[in-house]
Amino acid sequence: MTLKDLSLTALTEAAEGVIRPVGAFLLEQKVAQDQVETKSLNSLVSHVDKEAEARLVKGLSAVLPEAGFLAEEGTGSGDGHVRFRWVVDPLDGTTNLIHGLPVFCVSVALVDGDDPVIGVVYDPTRDECFTAFKGGGTRLNGQPVQCSGRVQLSDALVATGVPHWDFTRMEDYLAALTAFAKGTRGLRRMGSAAIDLAYVACGRFDIFFEYSLQPWDIAAGLLLVQESGGITCDFGGESEPQALLSGRETFAAAPGILDEGLSVIRNAFG
Numbered sequence: 001m002t003l004k005d006l007s008l009t010a011l012t013e014a015a016e017g018v019i020r021p022v023g024a025f026l027l028e029q030k031v032a033q034d035q036v037e038t039k040s041l042n043s044l045v046s047h048v049d050k051e052a053e054a055r056l057v058k059g060l061s062a063v064l065p066e067a068g069f070l071a072e073e074g075t076g077s078g079d080g081h082v083r084f085r086w087v088v089d090p091l092d093g094t095t096n097l098i099h100g101l102p103v104f105c106v107s108v109a110l111v112d113g114d115d116p117v118i119g120v121v122y123d124p125t126r127d128e129c130f131t132a133f134k135g136g137g138t139r140l141n142g143q144p145v146q147c148s149g150r151v152q153l154s155d156a157l158v159a160t161g162v163p164h165w166d167f168t169r170m171e172d173y174l175a176a177l178t179a180f181a182k183g184t185r186g187l188r189r190m191g192s193a194a195i196d197l198a199y200v201a202c203g204r205f206d207i208f209f210e211y212s213l214q215p216w217d218i219a220a221g222l223l224l225v226q227e228s229g230g231i232t233c234d235f236g237g238e239s240e241p242q243a244l245l246s247g248r249e250t251f252a253a254a255p256g257i258l259d260e261g262l263s264v265i266r267n268a269f270g
């Protein structure tokens with residue numbers, strides 16, 4: 001099967017049809033504290049994540065039976081031989097949901113090797129569904145959106161994720177925060193990398209940066225940014241697909257802000 005054989009428009013619509021009801025399911029949940037187990041340091045997982053993932057895997061398997069999975073709660077037939085995989089975060093923003101903070105989403109990408117070809121990020125709290133397929137632009141609830149046209153760092157709103165488990169680059173990270181705090185309109189921390197990237201894609205944020213993310217946090221969002229006219233790269237400015245999808249370093253920006261933003265990151269992270 002080649003990419004040409006797939007109708008990306010139809011697949012994206014079918015994926016959205018699977019994802020929206022799972023988002024509605026997330027919205028209904030009240031997570032009792034005794035249902036929360038500690039997965040590892042600062043990583044909380046509840047029955048909600050697992051149930052949402054099971055529903056996504058069932059629905060997406062029917063949409064494209066040939067595709068494998070790489071999913072946050074462990075679903076994976078990623079044996080390396082499968083060309084297409086669904087990269088799934090059933091609940092991005094788990095900590096927010098557990099604390100009653102209404103900022104969370106479902107994030108699903110279809111990747112061809114390491115290259116996202118479909119991306120869907122659905123925020124049920126605002127009923128906002130961001131979709132993109134390769135070559136087709138980015139949409140929000142069906143309407144085309146673009147990344148911001150801002151050209152000066154001093155006008156930029158910058159999103160980031162504060163390190164919560166990998167503190168090895170904390171000093172560099174704080175240096176970047178300091179520079180952005182002084183040189184931009186402001187900093188925001190949503191607690192969902194998928195939403196951060198979706199917001200870069202529709203122009204609400206001009207820059208997003210974070211290190212040590214996971215593929216399922218960013219796979220869909222990377223494509224949303226790319227298809228909206230934005231730039232995605234690592235902290236050195238490289239955009240090699242495998243390195244990007246790993247989540248080791250994620251930088252996304254509107255094109256007019258890229259150079260100034262990246263030079264802040266380069267200075268801070270050496």
Ligand code: 2AM
Binds near residue numbers: 092210217
């Ligand atoms: P998750 O909700 O699916 O775990 C942002 O920093 C990213 O890190 C989010 O996409 C979030 O994905 C993940 N994350 C894991 N633990 C976190 C925490 N304690 N606080 C914030 N984000 C966390």
Ligand code: CA
Binds near residue numbers: 072093216217
């Ligand atoms: Ca996540």
